[in-house]
Amino acid sequence: MIILYKQNEIYFEVSGAGKPVVLLHGFLENRTMWNDLIEEFSNEYQFINIDLFGHGKTGKVGYIHSMEQMAEAVNLVLQKLNINMATFLGHSMGGYVALAFAEHFPDKTEKLLLINSTAEADNEERKKNRDRAKRLIKQNKEAFVSMAIKNLFAEETKETFPEEIKKMVSEAKDIPTENIIASIEGLKNRKDRTEILKNYSGKKILLAGKHDPVVPFESVEKLSAETNSELITFPNGHMSWLENKKDFFKVLEELLK
Template sequence: MSIHFEVSGKGYPVVFLHGYGETHAIWDHYRERLSSKYKVITPDLPGFGKSDSLPYEHSLDMVANSVYDCLKRQNVSECIIMGHSLGGYVTLEIAKRFPNIVSHIGLIHSTALSDTEEKKEGRVKSIEFIQKYGVAKFIESFVPMLFHENHRERLKDTIQTIVEEGSKIPEKTLTDYMLSMRDRPDSIEFIKEFEGSILFIYGEEDASIPVALSKSQIKFMKHPYLKNLPKTGHMGMFEQEEEVYQAISKFIEVTHK
């Protein structure tokens, strides 16, 4: 299988993983700006964007393997990996499975906790919706709700672009990933033991990951770098782009000496 990715710049490698229903393109602005100092790699996860689908049932460890293989082909022996939402779950899996390659991680509107029972039920309902009404209808209803209502009008063109790209994703990709997110174990024991630093960016108004759940896991991190975003939903890299860019940039600068 083939993993599509974009690479810009030279220097210490920094990898950005996109979330559910997205592609590498959500990180384009960050890749362009950070590439003056670092080698920035933005893959499409299997089944998304221009990457091939996994030839078997999706699981986050299998997705982690595919990203790791991609990085090895780029001769990456050590890197910082950051992920948005689903991308954060994959980041955690890569760090668990291949600790020698991961120096530090970023969880951006993501969580080390497993799904609550309520969240699991929501995943199943989403699968049923996709199967009944199709990918386009699901993405059209799903994507805008990731943004806080205060930002939707200002970012309507961005939202439309994400919807258009997301509508091209195969149905099986969306349903398989939904199941793999539902069934993932928590990673609390891992973040308790992880010696690297963790950039943890969360939205105060995130409807996907309530702020109380985000804050509840901070105490388990040995070396947390925290950035909370007031009046922000699940898409801070657009809703508060400059704030998120500065947080990411400073994190890389401080941790990579």
């Protein structure tokens, strides 16, 4: 299905029946990352699975893909479907979008499940790394994409999922350079939403990898304590939904109820 956001097409799919759950993928991912999850739980929940700006079948929307604008687009999707409240499941960048949604549309946010994500803004070192990434993409997008995706996994799981990594790399290589750069700008300039998470009164859960190379586990532990958010841990990297799929599904079975 398609909606228009400022004359740009936003692609999404709806499947299953039951309480609505919005699925928000991460940077260099797309809606297909959730296929196994949807298959597992589609008899119990209605999934709204969205390709965020510049990813999958959704094109570039401006020179910067801000979390706020993506949250607005998500709201338009819910309006089109006449959904007044939903649970949000966001991986990495998708978690940032979910938090932006909770800030602007708290009455529509039933639960926040943030996977390998954080409420914190980029620090200065991280912003410099984002700028370096933009330069690398312009020089050799394919090399950057391949390296970036492999580096999301813990060292011990990189060799465990060769076909999944190959598929992710292949899909990410199809993302136009300008789309990737617009998303990096949005990530780099996103605001700190620690207070938003702290003040959010609904159920809020942080799902973290103990060896996450992108979102350090120690920082998530600290955030959990500061914001009174439940913390659930997995043993591997930034891709808990894949690296620890069996345990991840078992946890979701309880959290989504």
